[in-house]
Amino acid sequence: MKDKISQLLEHALNALKSEGILPEDLAATPAIDNTKDKAHGDFATNIALVSAKAARRNPRELAQLIVDRLPADKAVTQVEIAGPGFINFFISDASSFSVIGDILQKGDAFGKSNIGGGQHIQVEFVSANPTGPLHVGHGRGAAYGATVADLLAAIGYDVQREYYVNDAGRQMNILAASVWLRYLELEGERFTFPSNGYKGEYVLDIARQLQQDAGNRLRHSAETVFTDIPADAPQGGDKETHIDALIERCKKLLGADDYRLVFDLGLNAILDDIRDDLAGFGVHYQEWFSERTLENDVDAAIQLLQDKGCLYEKEGALWFRSTDFGDDKDRVVRRDNGETTYFASDIAYHRNKFERGFDRVINIWGADHHGYIPRVKAALQAMGIDPDRLDVRLVQFAILYRGGERVQMSTRSGSFVTLRELREEVGNDAARFFYVTRKAEQHMDFDLDLAKSESKDNPVYYIQYAHARICSIQRKLEEAGDVVSTEQLIGAVDALNLDEERDLAGLLARYPEVLAQSASQLEPHQLTHYLRELAGQFHTYYNAHKVLVEESAIRDARIALSYAVRQVLKNGLTLLGVSTPSEM
RNA sequence: GCGCCCGUAGCUCAGCUGGAUAGAGCAACGGCCUUCUAAGCCGUGGGUCGUAGGUUCGAGUCCUACCGGGCGCGCCA
Structure with missing residues (x-):
């Protein structure tokens, strides 16, 4: 409908241009808004206000000239000029209700579009270090990333979902050492567990597995392990040098092959758990990209920057002159001990992404990584890749509340709330919905009690309930033995004439643009708010008017409208990863 | 100190990228089940959009400064 009005306006504007009233090069394209107030009609445009200056006429006068040429x-x-110069459009009922037939015909495809035109776009999200189970902070990134990816796919992008597995860093060595030390404890060795090691219960589980696989073959006495190891923090030493020394000792005592065995056992166990957790959350990936496979790419990327003259040596280290590309300070890519930095891996990784042919890349990061964006973009630019093709979205952490009290979390101590625990407590539907119901960059309070509640207070249930009610109407209809074909329903919509019905039809007609905007702005919350509104409007209608009335013409028309509402609720909820129960 | 994000009703948040009288939901109060699911609906009250300037026909939205909250500023990952 907006397109139709836009065409009409275009026609009028062109006429004014050829008459010389408007300049030929007028850039303004008419913006068509949905009106907030029904007194203003169904749609409104501000084109007369925007181009009044160019026409050197007052807005109302220009509006009249436009209207005369529509x-x-x-x-x-009906067309009206109102206020300072708005042009309001009133739409016929037949036209308003035609969306119902459109929805019933298109079904699951209603709302989808080809705005993306098949462009290749990658969404990389979660990418948590595989050093422990996902916690509730990762959950928001998972829900947001998965939804954004699905939204983009719905508007015609070719989307690839990727998890970057940090399987090469120091944290992984700490995990391997932690597993081995727990194993030694199981074997009967006694010592103080390093304060910087991973202490979660899951490490013990992996150690048990190790014991089963390897028996006592990997056992060394506590004395050999800890001799000459610098003191840990509680003993007045430094926790970092303590754990690093233990890692080195572990590698030395086990030898490369057995160390790798322990390392991979830990990595795979945790990765399997993460995969399983995310799959259970309805989050699926096309690619699990291993950092370890980047080894050659890192050297190549450093070489490339070297060739471009963007690197220099200082104090034994190799630096990237990122300040040339807008960063605050230069960054080390190779340390004085010869090892490349995490940043170097990321340079290589991002180059790799674009070499795989993605037109656009979206990274979803925790908000604490925001300071990292300028240097990654700087690296891309230095390598000749347009940094605007990378879009980094930050997700703020969610704070959990239970019984009005903040739920405390701390990762290292092992006492965190895992995503799995959250899913078990509130269910996947509520978790998926709640996580994306706020703007990603907004701090969020996650009320566990509300997510669990089965009442209208809980937006997930509220929306699902609207869907279930419509399914119930269908059951009633079928019980009565009445079968109505889709064609029959579509033909019946002329009988609609209530205000509530017009409101519903207007909302339904907005779905495609809500979806398009929600997707292209990477803001799933726009869709959740829309669905809440649609469900509410339906509940109002349902309470005020009976659908299954005696008079079959009206009955069929109302059924058609109800089914159309159900279809849009289903399409929206499905994109959000939320189920659509037919009974509740 | 520098940078990024945020500040809208008592609470949690929207506000369609500058439009008409700033909206929902909770919480408070009053109503609605012999009728397709009351997991629902209807009604009432509630605001100096952090503050002060600026840009213009028009600002919650844009620019500047300040106030308040969060995060980040490693040869960590």
């Missing part, structure tokens, strides 16, 4: 159209029943 072609007649049977969908438009």
Whole structure:
């Protein structure tokens, strides 16, 4: 409908241009808004206000000139000039209700579009270090990333979902050492566990597995392990040098092969757990990209930057001159001990992404990584890749509340709330929905009690309930033995004439643009708010008017409208990863 | 100190990228089940959009400064 009005306006504007009233090069394209107030009609445009200056006329006068040149159209029943110069359009009922037939015909495809035009776009999200189970902070990134990816796919992008597995860093060595030390404890060795090691219960589980696989073959006495190891923090030493020394000792005592065995056992166990957790959350990936496979790419990327003259040596280390590309300070890519930095891996990784042919890349990061964006973009630019093709979205952490009290979390101590625990407590539907119901960059309070509640307070249930109610209407209809074909329903919509029905039809007609905007702005919350509104409007209608009335013409029309509402609720909820129960 | 994010009703948040009288939901109060699911609906009250300037026909939205909250500023990952 907006397109139709836009065409009419275009026609009028062109006429004014050829008459010399408006300049030929007028850039303004008419913006068509949905009106907030029904007294203003169904749609409104501010084009007369925007181009008044160029026409050197006052807005109302220009509006009148435009209206005089609007072609007649049977969908438009009335055009008014209002306020400072808005042009309001009133739409015919037949035109308003035609969306119902459109929805019933298109079904699951209603709302989808090809705005993306098949462009290749990658969404990389979660990418948590595989050093422990996912916690509730990762959950928000998972829900947001998965939803954004699905939204983009719905508007015609070719989307690839990727998890970057940090399987090469120091944290992984700490995990391997932690597993081995727990194993030694199981074997009967006694010592103080390093304060910087991973202490979660899951480490013990992996150690048990190790014991089963390897028996006592990997056992060394506590004395050999800890001799000459610098003191840990509680003993007045430094926790970092303590754990690093233990890692080195572990490698030395086990030898490369057995160390790798322990390392991979830990990595795979945790990765399996993460995969399983995310799959259970309805989050699926096309690619699990291993950092370890980047080894050659890192050297190549450093070489590339070297060739471009963007690197220099200082104090034994190799630096990237990122300040040339807008960063605050230069960054080390190779340390004085010869090892490349995490940043170097990331340079290589991002180059790799674009070499795989993605037109656009979206990274979803925790908000604490925001300071990292300028240097990654700087690296891309230095390598000749347009940094605007990378879009980094930050997700703020969610704070959990239970019984009005903040739920405390701390990762290292092992006392965190895992994503799995959250899913078990509130269910996947509520978790998926709640996580994306706020703007990603907004701090969020996650009320566990509300997510669990089965009442209208809980937006997930509220929306699902609207869906279930419509399914119930269908059951009633079928019980009565009445079968109505889709064609029959579509033909019946002329009988609609209530205000509530117009409101519903207006909302339904907005779905495609809500979806398009929600997707292209990477803001799933726009869709959740829309669905809440649609469900509410339906509940109002349902309470005020009976659908299954005696008079079959009206009955069929109302059924058609109800089914259309159900279809849009289903399409929206499905994109959000939320189920659509037919009974509740 | 520098950088990024945020500040809208008592609470949790929207506000369609500058439009008409700033909206929902909770919480408070009053109503609605012999009728397709009351997991629902209807009604009432509630605001100096952090503060002060600026840009213009028009600002919650844009620019500047300040106030308040969060995060980040490693040869960590």
